[in-house]
Amino acid sequence: MIKLLSMDANNVIGVSIKGNVKTKDFELVKNFISEVEVHxxxxxxxxEIQGIEGFSLETLLKELEFTLSQFHKFEKEVIVIDQKLIQSLETMKSLLVAGVKVKCFTFEDRCEARCWILN
Structure with a gap:
């Protein structure tokens, strides 16, 4: 499931990815970005990626990358993920959108992640 998160700035898109994720769930993100990007x-x-089922982390990141590649206005991305997956994610950063500053944080450092994306 993918759900939009409330953020403290209107130019920050907040997304929670959890449990069983379907490719069509990314349409929610694409549609929201389309509405926001014009402003x-x-x-x-x-x-935030937590307890994903039905997707490997690599597949999930490729789908997220495809979704984001539709939009050329991104300058920063934060990924908050379980500690045990940080290492895997660090090795797959090259799959993410080129030219975008990307940082990975654990759920314990969620506050720091929010501060980084807002500044």
């Missing part, structure tokens, strides 16, 4: 020069995205 800002640059966008940022904050993503």
């Amino acid at each position: 800002y020069e640059f966008l940022r995205i904050y993503v």
Whole structure:
């Protein structure tokens, strides 16, 4: 399931990815980005990935990358993920959108992740 998160800035797209994820769930994100992007020069995205089922992390990141590649206004991305998956994610950063500053955080550092994406 994918759900949009409330963020403290209108140019930051907040997304929670959890449990069973279907490719069509990414349409929610694409549609929201389409609505927001016309109002800002640059966008940022904050993503929490937790307990995914039905997708490998690599497949999930490729789908997220495809979704984001539709939009050329992104300047920063934060991924908040379980500690045990941080290492895997670090090795797959090359799959993410080129030219976007990407940082990975654990759920314990969620506050720091939100501060980084907002500044």
